[in-house]
Amino acid sequence: MHTFANTLTINAVLxxxxxGDMLVxxxxxxxxxxxxxxxxxxPVMNMMKxxxxxxxxxxxxxxxxxAEAEQASKEAQERLNQxxxxxxxxxxxxxxxxxxxxxxxxxxxxxxxxxxxEAAQADIQNEREKALQALQDKMATLSVLIASxxxxxxxxxxxxxxxxxxxxxxxxxxL
Amino acid sequence: MDHTAPIVEDVFGISWLDFNMANVMMIIVTSAxxxxxxxxxxxxxxxxPTGAQNxxxxxxxxxxxxxxxxxxxxxxxxxxxxxxxxxxxxxVGNLLGVITNGVIGHDLWWKSPTADAGITLTLATMVIVxxxxxxxxxRGGKEYIKDYARPVWFLVPIKIVEEFSNTLTLGLRLFGNIxxxxxxxxxxxxxxxxxxxxxxxxxxxxxxxxxxxVFIGGIQAFIFTILSMVYISHKVSADH
Numbered sequence: 001m002h003t004f005a006n007t008l009t010i011n012a013v014l015x016x017x018x019x020g021d022m023l024v025x026x027x028x029x030x031x032x033x034x035x036x037x038x039x040x041x042x043p044v045m046n047m048m049k050x051x052x053x054x055x056x057x058x059x060x061x062x063x064x065x066x067a068e069a070e071q072a073s074k075e076a077q078e079r080l081n082q083x084x085x086x087x088x089x090x091x092x093x094x095x096x097x098x099x100x101x102x103x104x105x106x107x108x109x110x111x112x113x114x115x116x117x118e119a120a121q122a123d124i125q126n127e128r129e130k131a132l133q134a135l136q137d138k139m140a141t142l143s144v145l146i147a148s149x150x151x152x153x154x155x156x157x158x159x160x161x162x163x164x165x166x167x168x169x170x171x172x173x174x175l
Numbered sequence: 176m177d178h179t180a181p182i183v184e185d186v187f188g189i190s191w192l193d194f195n196m197a198n199v200m201m202i203i204v205t206s207a208x209x210x211x212x213x214x215x216x217x218x219x220x221x222x223x224p225t226g227a228q229n230x231x232x233x234x235x236x237x238x239x240x241x242x243x244x245x246x247x248x249x250x251x252x253x254x255x256x257x258x259x260x261x262x263x264x265x266x267v268g269n270l271l272g273v274i275t276n277g278v279i280g281h282d283l284w285w286k287s288p289t290a291d292a293g294i295t296l297t298l299a300t301m302v303i304v305x306x307x308x309x310x311x312x313x314r315g316g317k318e319y320i321k322d323y324a325r326p327v328w329f330l331v332p333i334k335i336v337e338e339f340s341n342t343l344t345l346g347l348r349l350f351g352n353i354x355x356x357x358x359x360x361x362x363x364x365x366x367x368x369x370x371x372x373x374x375x376x377x378x379x380x381x382x383x384x385x386x387x388x389v390f391i392g393g394i395q396a397f398i399f400t401i402l403s404m405v406y407i408s409h410k411v412s413a414d415h
Binding site for chain 1: 182183192193194195198199202203206209210213214216217220221222224228231232235255256257259260263264288291292293294296297298301
């Protein structure tokens with residue numbers, strides 16, 4: 001009998017199944033569900049989603065910038081090579097131009113020298129001829145004068161001519 | 176064990192509307208605690224989580240794991256808030272009764288709300304009703320009806336009984352565990368405070384049982400949540 005009473009007490013503590021409690025529980029649980037979803041888990045989930053997106057975006061952009069950097073470095077390498085080639089070209093051109101100029105200068109110098117030499121030779125020849133002419137002219141008169149004075153006799157024009165020529169030849173050889 | 180419950184009968188003159196005011200109070204207290212903890216944890220959300228946010232995210236991932244164990248995430252994410260709220264509400268409710276039991280006069284006022292069969296059965300019924308609702312909503316009425324005759328037609332009566340037995344076991348398992356814990360705690364308190372010898376005899380078992388009750392509270396919250404998800408997945412997934 002005592003045990004039975006105890007069971008009844010436990011039943012009382014259990015409270016039986018009160019419909020009011022159930023309705024309150026249901027109502028509060030649903031309200032709690034809506035509230036925590038709106039004010040707690042919703043924002044947390046959003047933040048986690050946002051972070052996921054952010055990480056994905058960062059990875060993507062890192063990949064993109066890596067590709068860009070690779071591209072840029074390739075371009076720079078290409079440009080460097082091109083520039084090197086250009087520089088080599090310029091140096092070669094300059095060398096060629098230098099050699100050509102050198103040759104031209106030497107050529108022109110040689111020509112000039114030849115020209116000067118020729119002119120000098122021509123001058124010399126000219127002077128020599130002139131001197132010879134003058135000498136000839138002078139010698140003719142001089143010899144006539146000398147001969148007429150020394151021999152005091154008439155010489156035929158033929159002899160005189162011969163004499164002069166011989167003399168001039170002598171002089172010419174000596175010159 | 177001779178405490179009574181503060182029952183108010185026939186509210187508004189309606190004959191079936193009875194309230195156990197202790198339950199009503201503890202429901203409100205538990206809901207308030209869960210709400211405050213969740214909102215405090217969700218304050219100052221940052222991309223780089225710190226402190227409380229880490230705990231919240233760990234907890235969220237934990238519940239996500241429970242749901243992922245029972246169904247695919249595409250339909251499962253629909254039930255994430257439900258599972259989160261179920262787990263946190265039941266856990267807090269269980270622990271409230273372990274920490275303290277409050278008696279005013281002869282009425283037991285401060286206890287676990289989950290130590291009441293009506294409340295746990297309400298939660299269980301809600302879960303089962305939701306499973307039926309989403310079963311029809313996500314797979315269509317035809318598939319829902321056909322599911323009763325799978326794998327063979329003569330299992331139909333058993334399948335129908337199963338729905339009720341699921342509800343009962345889901346609710347009563349939680350109630351039984353928590354209520355037994357409270358009863359034993361109350362007995363040990365009586366023993367410990369009753370006599371000088373009783374203090375030495377009861378103090379250590381009391382501590383041990385209180386620790387065990389905390390463990391039980393966590394385990395039961397986990398079991399309730401995962402079974403809820405299993406029952407829902409039975410209804411919403413095609414491969415069961």
